[in-house]
Amino acid sequence: MGRMNTLPDVPDTATVYPITVRWSDMDAYAHVNNVQYLRYLEEARVYAFKDWFGQERDLIDEGMLVVSQAIDYLLPLEFTYSPARVAVWCSDIGAASFGLGYAVCGPEGDDTVYARGRVTLVAYDLDARRPRRLGPSEQAALQRVSGPAPHLRGDRREGRP
Template sequence: MAVRWRDLDAFNHVNNSKYLSYLEEARLHWMMGVPGQGMDDHVAPVVAAAQLNYRRPITWPAEVVVELFVERLGNTSLSIGHRIVDDEDRSIVYCDGNVVMVWIDRDSGRAAELPHKVREACSR
């Protein structure tokens, strides 16, 4: 993922809010590979929590890689661990942490069972 000039703040490094955008983009790319994208007319995922540990600033120009991995697979939720690293030197970690996704029933707003296709995609 290319760091864009507009991602920078007044201190000439990537603004902390952009890290969340990078993570969102990576999760969406992953979800595109899940049949049905883990949602339908009845259930859909929502972000329930996000934990980001900012390890070092990202400056421009840069190329970063967002690594995603399953930390925990629950009945209604999924904890996705993440790392944002330098594209050329993966030992340079800019950020790590996790995001908890909960599947909800669109009608009731209550937690719904994790779709089988999502559970299957997490097992690969």
């Protein structure tokens, strides 16, 4: 299970997961390649869903689609033998979709935020091949880990505060 958050500028409701930074994640500039950050967000999301929705029920197997992703790369993350930490929380809840906020931080002792991101997901009925409404227990689980969406650079262009 992830640990509760103590990182600066991350909601108290966020859950934090250690994510291994592999040597192969590095690029020619000796820092984590940008595409790897999306994999870190995905890995944290998989762990979060088990923690938030329970071990008996796998929301991913039932159907969940990523419909949009946005990320700001703030500082280059370099290889370290200690795992980085990814904080994840729910940033908004709709009828069939919800948003997650993320902060990719350094290993224990390094509270630097190297990247911030947002992902929007939709609950999906795999058999009917269409979105489905979130159930009351799903909405309640998301509400427990709810916090404000992270501010990203593109928000000014899109009219977000």
